[in-house]
Amino acid sequence: MENLSKKKIAVLVANGFEQIEMTSPIDALKKAGAAVDIISPEKEKVKGWKHTEWGDEFSVTISLERANPADYDALLLPGGVMNPDKLRMDTIAIDFVKKIFHTNKPIAAICHGPWILINADIVKGRKVTSWPSVKMDLINAGAQWVDEEVVIDGKLITSRKPDDLAAFNNAILQIF
Numbered sequence: 001m002e003n004l005s006k007k008k009i010a011v012l013v014a015n016g017f018e019q020i021e022m023t024s025p026i027d028a029l030k031k032a033g034a035a036v037d038i039i040s041p042e043k044e045k046v047k048g049w050k051h052t053e054w055g056d057e058f059s060v061t062i063s064l065e066r067a068n069p070a071d072y073d074a075l076l077l078p079g080g081v082m083n084p085d086k087l088r089m090d091t092i093a094i095d096f097v098k099k100i101f102h103t104n105k106p107i108a109a110i111c112h113g114p115w116i117l118i119n120a121d122i123v124k125g126r127k128v129t130s131w132p133s134v135k136m137d138l139i140n141a142g143a144q145w146v147d148e149e150v151v152i153d154g155k156l157i158t159s160r161k162p163d164d165l166a167a168f169n170n171a172i173l174q175i176f
Contacts, residue, residue, distance in 0.1 A: 002173040005033030009176060010072040010100070012039050012064070012093060012116075016082025019048030019055040020162050021110050025076055028169040034176070037061035037072070041090055049080045064092050069099035074176040079111025079131065088119040098122070101156075108157040108172045110164070114138055117156075127151055128158040 026036050040046040040060045048055030087093040097120040114130040117123050124142030129151045138145045149164035150171045159168035
């Protein structure tokens, strides 16, 4: 088990994130001792999505507009369809992701989460994976897309879907 007791992890989500893609990695990170903040453009609560219906509400630790990327050691981007589609159009969210990336801190994105990486302009020349419907978007953005449960390219970790969470969680514990 990795010891992340001195690490502070940002989890960036909007309403409609795939719930298990947030809760499973957060549980693994907390078990390894990391402090985790849920950051969102939503002010107090953010709502998950469970496959085909709305999921649970979670407290937002800090609003996106108040969050400082310098306060974090790594970033987690859960998927779902609505969540990354909203975040990739949010200039504050994109700026947050860029600042994490350009300070050489790890970023992990699963499922549709890599959409945010595309808009942050950080996938060109990188080996990545994602949910199959995001494949062409990543290729068009200059990434090398592969169909693997988890891909690590430097400090960038990507994964395909909830079925890959065990491998994804192991990778984030190693890299974070």
